[in-house]
Amino acid sequence: MSPDDVVPDAPATGETSWFCCGSAWGPCGATGHGACGTCNSGSRQCAWPNTSDACFSITRPDRCGEDLLRRTCGHTFFVRNLCRTTEIAVTIADCGPQTDLWCGEQSCCSGSCASNRILDLTPSAFSAIGNLSSGIIPMAVHS
Amino acid sequence: MNSLDRRRFLTRAVLGTATTVVTASALGAVSPEVAIAEPAFEVEPGGIDPNFAEGRITGIKGALLMVSGSDGVLHQIQLTSGTSVWKLRPATIDAAAVGDGLYARGVRLPDGTLAADAVWLNIVNLQVNITSIGKDVLHLDHNGNLIVGHVVAGTTATVYNGTPAVTDLSLLQVGKHVQVLGAWRPDTNEVDLATVFAAA
Numbered sequence: 001m002s003p004d005d006v007v008p009d010a011p012a013t014g015e016t017s018w019f020c021c022g023s024a025w026g027p028c029g030a031t032g033h034g035a036c037g038t039c040n041s042g043s044r045q046c047a048w049p050n051t052s053d054a055c056f057s058i059t060r061p062d063r064c065g066e067d068l069l070r071r072t073c074g075h076t077f078f079v080r081n082l083c084r085t086t087e088i089a090v091t092i093a094d095c096g097p098q099t100d101l102w103c104g105e106q107s108c109c110s111g112s113c114a115s116n117r118i119l120d121l122t123p124s125a126f127s128a129i130g131n132l133s134s135g136i137i138p139m140a141v142h143s
Numbered sequence: 144m145n146s147l148d149r150r151r152f153l154t155r156a157v158l159g160t161a162t163t164v165v166t167a168s169a170l171g172a173v174s175p176e177v178a179i180a181e182p183a184f185e186v187e188p189g190g191i192d193p194n195f196a197e198g199r200i201t202g203i204k205g206a207l208l209m210v211s212g213s214d215g216v217l218h219q220i221q222l223t224s225g226t227s228v229w230k231l232r233p234a235t236i237d238a239a240a241v242g243d244g245l246y247a248r249g250v251r252l253p254d255g256t257l258a259a260d261a262v263w264l265n266i267v268n269l270q271v272n273i274t275s276i277g278k279d280v281l282h283l284d285h286n287g288n289l290i291v292g293h294v295v296a297g298t299t300a301t302v303y304n305g306t307p308a309v310t311d312l313s314l315l316q317v318g319k320h321v322q323v324l325g326a327w328r329p330d331t332n333e334v335d336l337a338t339v340f341a342a343a
Contacts, residue, residue: 017322018268023213025199025244026327027267027285027334040214041197041246044186076188091189098270101320102342106305115305124192127248132263133229135324135338 011142013082014066014118015107017135018126019047021094034094036073039122044088046077047096047120055095064103064116075143079119081129082138083109090125107138114138196220196247196257199329206236207256210245219256220247230264231326231335232298239264242329265326267334272320281315281336283323291333292323299336304343315341 020028022040033039035051049059050068061068071077073092080087097117106115119141123132130137186192198212210218222228222236226249230238239245239262246266249259271283271290281292300308301315315321322340327333 019270020268023215024197025213026265026329027269027288027290027332029213030286030288038189040191042195042212042214043189043191045189074189088186089188093189101270102304104304104343105340108305123197123246124195127195127246127261127263128186128192131229131261132246132266132268133324133337135268135322135340 011140012066012068012118013114013138013140014116015102015105015114015136016046016079016119016121016126016139016141017097017117018123018132019094019096019120020123021045036093038073039093041123043093043122044090044125044128045093045122046079046090046125047094048075048077048092049096049099049118051092051095059096059099061099061116061118063100066099066116066118068118069143071143077119077141077143079121079125079129080140081109082112082114082140084129086129088125088128090121093122094120096120107136109138112138114140193251194249194257197245200239200241200243200245203239203241208239208245208262210247218247220245220249220262221252221256221258222262223258226259227261228264229262229266231295231337234264236262244327244329265329266324267327268322268324269334270320270322273315273317275317276315281312281323281339283321289332290323291331292325292336292339293333295335295337299339301339301341303341308338312339315339 020041021034049061050056075092097120102117196218198210201211202209206222208220228234243264247259247262249257271285274284275282279294283290302308324338325334325336
């Protein structure tokens with residue numbers, strides 16, 4: 001299956017972590033504005049593993065059995081922590097995470113679990129639905 | 144108290160208009176997960192989040208942090224006894240120091256001050272490769288830059304492929320990728336490790 005030939009746009013569950021981008025302090029200071037050139041830690045944004053052929057060739061979610069839609073810079077996703085009701089809206093600002101490095105990894109909260117890293121959030125977005133110090137949370141995402 | 148009620152209360156409390164004097168502490172200690180709950184779609188997708196701030200602390204006046212944002216924006220962040228603080232581990236508001244980096248979430252008051260529900264001091268979350276392992280230290284490659292990760296007894300834990308966190312780091316291997324969550328030591332390339340996430 002090619003990266004463009006994907007399953008219908010349905011809600012998916014998976015793991016999400018957070019990453020810094022744009023102007024930043026500490027070890028994040030060397031990061032740029034992401035593959036889309038718009039990424040900032042203080043904005044409600046995300047990274048998606050299938051923003052382009054070049055992106056997909058790095059992240060390879062298919063190796064974890066994930067058929068993820070091709071979605072490009074600026075696309076809006078709606079994301080919810082599996083253990084919370086609040087849903088936030090974020091737009092794609094970068095390519096990532098590198099899903100195939102973490103195939104089979106599972107995160108749970110209160111008995112709700114999800115596998116595979118299919119989304120990364122900026123600190124602003126992640127902290128709206130979870131605790132930055134948890135590092136990774138199970139979530140549901142849809143367009 | 145739901146999240147909206149809490150936010151309204153916190154705003155009034157910091158402004159001094161609440162009937163109680165004790166600001167957010169009247170709510171009791173709450174986890175960041177509860178404290179930061181927000182109504183959906185309060186912020187435009189992709190937009191700057193007005194209830195979030197990042198930057199480095201340039202001054203402290205009591206419980207008020209003066210913060211210089213990395214983008215040049217100046218923030219004033221009001222801490223209360225109800226603010227959830229993290230600095231390598233859960234901490235208290237007196238853990239904040241000039242020079243610390245931070246992320247903060249709360250309620251933006253009319254005067255521009257951010258009344259903080261949660262503050263994370265020096266927190267970093269990095270995808271790295273392990274280049275060497277020493278006694279109580281991991282040498283890490285972060286996009287070509289060396290990071291020294293310090294193992295902190297009683298705090299550092301490792302999560303192997305999503306399994307419950309353990310203090311045993313013996314399964315970590317040189318050459319493997321990991322995600323490290325920890326507290327940066329300001330103005331160095333060193334990080335105190337809170338959690339090391341390792342793949343199978």
